[in-house]
Amino acid sequence: MKIRKFTVAAVAVTLGMVAAACSPPADDEGSSEGPAANTAVTVGWNQPFYSYNENTSNGNATANSIIKYMMNGGFNYYNADQELVQDESFGTYELESEDPLTVTWTVNENTQWSDGTPLDAADLLLTWASQGGHLNTVSAGEVERNPDTNVPEPGDGVFFDSSSAGLSLVTQTPEISEDGRSITLVFDEPFADWELMMGANVPAHVTAQQALGIEDPMEAKQALIDAVNNKDNAALSQIANFWNSGYDYSSLPDDPSLYLSSGAYLMTEFVENQYITLKANEDYEGDHAASIETVTVRWNEDPLAQAQALENGELDLFAPQATTDVLQRVEAIDGVEVETGVEGTYEHVDLVFNNGGPFDPASYGGDEATAREVRKAFLTAFPRQEVVDKLVTPLQEDAEVRNSFLVTPGAPGYDEIAGSNGMADQHTGDVEAAQQILADAGVDTPIDVRTMFAEGNVRRENLFAIAKPVLAEAGFNLIDRRNVDWGSKLGDGTYDAVFFAWQSTSTAVSESQPTYGTGGLNNLIGYSNEEVDALFDQLAVTTDADEQLNIQMEIEKLLVEDQIGTTLFQFPAVAAWRSDRIENVSPAPLNPTIFHAFWDWKVPES
Incomplete structure (x- = not known):
């Protein structure tokens, strides 16, 4: 077994759902020779593909974009060093x-x-x-x-x-x-x-x-x-x-026009909640031609089950949500190469503003101030440090709580934002302070909070288990709304709080606007603040880095004041693959992570 370490580079976190700069790909220009005959790899992932249109509010998810990355070409892409590279063959x-x-x-x-x-x-x-x-x-x-x-x-x-x-x-x-x-x-x-x-x-x-x-x-x-x-x-x-x-589907459509390709791979099989199979597109003439004839992506939310599948030879490559159990498990498998580090992905908690629940002003006769105080109490009590200590530090000794909505720890401007937005001072896990906030607001307790997260996701199940008793002491009754279809449920109003992850898709400063702007593609909580909207509009047309930071600091203060949610931690990363089955894997911190530079993958000769 070979173990490599890598670290996340400085990126501005953007939209996306759901691994860190490592050695650059062996050949970013790809190969024009075509795939070796009868070569195949199987990759594990945690959520099924469900939409070919990744630009809708419903389809905008990593589960979809990683498949589309292998199917469709584009004008540019990010390499493993997070540099934007033009694809002039497209x-x-x-x-x-x-x-x-x-x-x-x-x-x-x-x-x-x-x-x-x-x-x-x-x-x-x-x-x-x-x-x-x-x-x-x-x-x-x-x-x-x-x-x-x-x-x-x-x-x-x-x-x-x-x-x-x-x-x-x-x-x-x-x-x-x-x-x-x-x-x-x-x-x-x-x-x-x-x-x-x-x-x-x-x-x-x-x-x-x-x-x-x-x-x-x-x-x-x-x-x-x-x-x-x-x-x-x-x-x-x-x-x-x-x-x-029209492009939403959970198995292979009868109409082949709904899954066309403009890139290296064609979708040929899709069995609901099981796997999707891609085969090399013989008519593709670009620089990033498939180097392996067939790629199958299999889904399982349970990372330990995926680790077992890797050991059994049912998977050749996967990148699970990292836990100590998972890391120890893959490190013990002979012939497996492991990379660990930090991803360009962060866990966060969202509170819903528009569903008639405990964080919606409508529940208090339209009193926005009272609703904000209830949200503040919830976030004040949320045990962020305990979550990091128990779930992340065992994997990453220097792990710390993330204190910014817009910028990744270590990126330019993070220290300034985290030191001024008020999140570190307010969202401290202080149960007594939360109780006092609710008492001052005159709100009766306990307050029921329907809390959604991914069923079968061990780390999020543990996160809920850590948070529930702490929030109960503060006056909130967390109702377990774990859901295997959590991705498609986002934004539907059937929950009051949710924890999941946003994954970086680019280094663009403007890409957080769809998440926090009124009516934005990724605004799943009904949040709206005209001042925030205006600042994002200003940020989008500002090219000076210092002025961009000043605007981001103003946005962050407003997001914290409005108590829209909180950030928890940067993802620790684990990628593991069978070195006798696949070579030239180069995981990247930005989406598509382990699928980055798939055109360089190679099946070793026997």
Whole structure:
């Protein structure tokens, strides 16, 4: 067994759900030779894939993005050192002007969807249309959602269930080039993270075919372009309705158009709650071709069961939520290489503002001050240090409580934010202080708090076990709402508190806005503060690092004052793989973690 250590680099934490800079990939340009015949690996993960559209509020999860990372190409990606690398085999982008900020993205001629349809500017236009918010005729607050899935119900208005801080600044409909491969965006204001704004998440032709009943793919593309350019609300409503939910599925659809690829792998099998199988895309002509013919991802929430599967040879690679039991288990397996360190992922507690529960002002006759005091009492009593001491320190001796919503410990500005936002001073685990806050607020106890977390996730089950008696002493009765489908339940109003993790997907300073901004893609708690919204808008157009930090400090103070939740700890990381079955694994701190640079993977020769 070979054990390697790695540490997380300085990153600005962003959106995502649910490993740290290590040696860079052996060959970031990939291989054009194609995969070795009859080669296969099986990778373990903790949550099943459930949506091909990772840009909706429902589909925006790591479980989906890691699969899409292997299936679809893009203009850029992050390497293991968290440096943004352009993939010019997919396409290129050019800064045309800084005032106004004008950028042209061009897709290469040989880039296509796996049904043979060209991937072009129509696909990029759909990204702008679905994420910019400019075509919506219905606000997020007016949308009726399915009570079981929280997905918007189809309606007559136009509502794309997504948001983007950058594309919201492009109010002018983008211009498509004559050859149909380029799109030019003119930003209303400067935007620091413009390089991350454009890609092809789902195919435009399929979306229009399904929504508008058009058979010919090129005709469907043109219909979508016309609908956007002409602001044809009748057509856009149908397009948005399908875009919001049409790509959600939990097993292989009968219609192959719903799982097209533009990258290295094709989806060929998908058995609900068991596994998904990807096979090399023979028609892919980019730099990141599959090096292994077949990759199967198997799901199990129990990391010890996955460790057993690794020892049995049922898995070749996995990266579980780390516990001392898991680490000891994988270290004891012969022939397994282990990497440990710190991930770009953090555990946090969210409190819900809009479900009629104990943290909602509506429960106190609309008295926002009382609701805030109840939230404050809950967070004041929450035993953050005890959680870290018992769950993280055994794996990472220097582990500490995280005290920032926006910035990772060790990143530039973290010390300034953590020292000024008030979280470390307020969220201390002080039960007596919490009791006094509730008494002063005149609120009767005990207060029932429906608390959701992932069923079968050992660390979160232990977290709940630690928190429940402490919160009970403070006056809160934590009701166990563990759920195997917790990911799809996020934001549905059936719980009052939840703990899960956000995973970094980029180093962009603007990427926290969808989590804390009003109506944001990842705003799952109904939080809204006009001052916070304005500061995020200001942050998005600020390029000076010192001024960015000043704005972030102001945002953090408001988030803590509003008692929206709290942060707990940075994830300790464990990745383990069978060195006789797979080589050149290079886990990264940002999503997609262990799947990073999959094109460099190799099955050792016998």
